Amino acid sequence: MNMNLPPVAETVPECKLTIMNAGFCIIKKSHLLKGADPSDISVPSLFFLIKHPVHGNILFDTGYSTRYFEATKNFPFSLMNKITPVKITEKENAISQLLEKNITSKQIQTVILSHLHADHVGGISDFNYSTIYVSKKEWRYCQQPKLKLLFKGYLKQLFKNINLSSLKQLDFEESGCSYGPFFNTIDLFKDNSIILVPLPGHSIGQCGLLLNISNKERYFLIADSVYVKANYQKNKGGSLLSRIAHYNRKQYESNFPMLKQLEMDNPDLMIIPSHDPNLYSQFISK
Ligand SMILES: [Zn+2]
Numbered sequence: 709m710n711m712n713l714p715p716v717a718e719t720v721p722e723c724k725l726t727i728m729n730a731g732f733c734i735i736k737k738s739h740l741l742k743g744a745d746p747s748d749i750s751v752p753s754l755f756f757l758i759k760h761p762v763h764g765n766i767l768f769d770t771g772y773s774t775r776y777f778e779a780t781k782n783f784p785f786s787l788m789n790k791i792t793p794v795k796i797t798e799k800e801n802a803i804s805q806l807l808e809k810n811i812t813s814k815q816i817q818t819v820i821l822s823h824l825h826a827d828h829v830g831g832i833s834d835f836n837y838s839t840i841y842v843s844k845k846e847w848r849y850c851q852q853p854k855l856k857l858l859f860k861g862y863l864k865q866l867f868k869n870i871n872l873s874s875l876k877q878l879d880f881e882e883s884g885c886s887y888g889p890f891f892n893t894i895d896l897f898k899d900n901s902i903i904l905v906p907l908p909g910h911s912i913g914q915c916g917l918l919l920n921i922s923n924k925e926r927y928f929l930i931a932d933s934v935y936v937k938a939n940y941q942k943n944k945g946g947s948l949l950s951r952i953a954h955y956n957r958k959q960y961e962s963n964f965p966m967l968k969q970l971e972m973d974n975p976d977l978m979i980i981p982s983h984d985p986n987l988y989s990q991f992i993s994k
Pocket residue numbers: 825827828932982983
């Protein structure tokens with residue numbers, strides 16, 4: 709399996725990526741990687757700000773937000789906060805951190821959601837002026853009743869107020885094109901800068917984002933295709949409990965060899981899952 713990416717043209721608009729984090733959940737290390745010691749670990753929830761020279765500010769996911777506490781106040785939704793206790797303060801919400809950088813919600817033109825789990829859509833209600841992209845499959849699936857969704861890791865309350873007029877459903881099957889080794893991708897602005905790649909398995913309609921800046925600087929934001937880079941590097945998933953939480957475990961695990969090959973064939977590609985504590989240390993806490 710050859711996973712070589714096409715070269716980045718010199719004419720590609722020069723985007724800038726800022727890696728940020730909104731909130732942590734506390735879980736056992738072995739949840740991320742089976743065989744790890746059973747002590748607790750603070751797991752980050754990364755989100756990403758991309759500055760595009762033409763299309764403005766783009767977010768990929770929004771992390772947790774303090775709305776999580778409101779959404780999990782009552783039983784049975786409180787079960788989620790029992791299983792994955794969350795730590796976040798108001799000033800750690802994505803919107804507060806962006807305001808610190810003098811970016812208001814009006815200045816976020818686009819939000820792309822990798823999928824609709826609580827740790828990715830936590831802050832979405834703060835971005836009422838943005839066009840919101842989510843895969844059609846994911847959106848349709850999430851029209852189920854909130855109780856059913858709870859047991860799949862979703863808190864419907866966090867995304868039920870998304871304004872349908874600002875929502876754009878990504879239909880990868882219908883409008884996707886191949887890009888190098890990937891099938892059914894969507895070139896968001898048709899300029900080769902942001903390529904959305906379907907990565908189902910963890911959830912039914914998860915998508916990743918390939919950011920082409922130059923041949924020396926490109927990123928693949930893979931959301932929860934793995935929890936930590938060691939999952940694909942060692943071809944080892946998380947604990948049994950974490951594995952049964954995926955929408956399709958076989959499909960999820962089939963991404964491991966693909967990602968390993970992708971990393972080997974593209975040494976300048978930085979693969980970034982959303983919950984790897986090592987990446988948090990590398991990019992955020994210095
Ligand atoms: Zn997640």
